[in-house]
Amino acid sequence: MPLYDYRCDCGVRFEILVPSSDTPNPPCPLCDQQTRRMMSAPAFHSGAAAPAGPNEAPTSWEGLGNGNREIITKWRKQLDKHAKLAEKHPELQVKREAIAAHEGAFERKPLTYRELAERSKASGVAETGAREAAKARTTAKPTTVDK
Numbered sequence: 001m002p003l004y005d006y007r008c009d010c011g012v013r014f015e016i017l018v019p020s021s022d023t024p025n026p027p028c029p030l031c032d033q034q035t036r037r038m039m040s041a042p043a044f045h046s047g048a049a050a051p052a053g054p055n056e057a058p059t060s061w062e063g064l065g066n067g068n069r070e071i072i073t074k075w076r077k078q079l080d081k082h083a084k085l086a087e088k089h090p091e092l093q094v095k096r097e098a099i100a101a102h103e104g105a106f107e108r109k110p111l112t113y114r115e116l117a118e119r120s121k122a123s124g125v126a127e128t129g130a131r132e133a134a135k136a137r138t139t140a141k142p143t144t145v146d147k
Contacts, residue, residue: 006035013038051081054094105134 001017008028016026025035057075058064065071086092101111111133120129 005038007038008033008035050085050089050092052078053082053086053092054079054096101130105137109137 001019002021003015003017004021005013005015006025007013008031010028010031010033012028012030014029018026025037027033028035052075057079058071061067064075082092086094097112097114099110100113100116111130115133116126116129118129119132120126123129
């Protein structure tokens with residue numbers, strides 16, 4: 001049985017399964033007046049998705065098949081497609097910052113060059129800024145999640 005959309009003059013819209021296209025229009029479920037068959041909205045069973053972006057890309061040598069050229073080329077093309085689409089659609093843009101350190105104290109929260117520059121302003125020495133950032137991360141209390 002086909003599914004059809006109907007509309008009444010009182011403003012009610014509804015869908016109903018009918019035995020065939022020759023079946024007379026059903027009365028309005030609200031006011032019991034005669035209804036009109038409407039054009040059905042198209043059904044999309046598959047959706048369009050943006051190409052994989054930087055957040056989905058592998059972040060390790062192993063993730064790139066230990067430097068497999070085909071895998072690297074595939075990801076480069078995907079990222080180029082994503083970047084080209086993001087130029088037209090700003091909501092797809094991914095903001096990424098350059099990472100200065102990601103090991104040790106910075107394993108869970110990497111040290112960005114922006115943070116390093118801010119912490120190094122007073123002394124003018126990047127090493128001092130990195131030490132301050134590491135100290136801040138090691139003295140931070142871990143957050144607990146209540147269940």
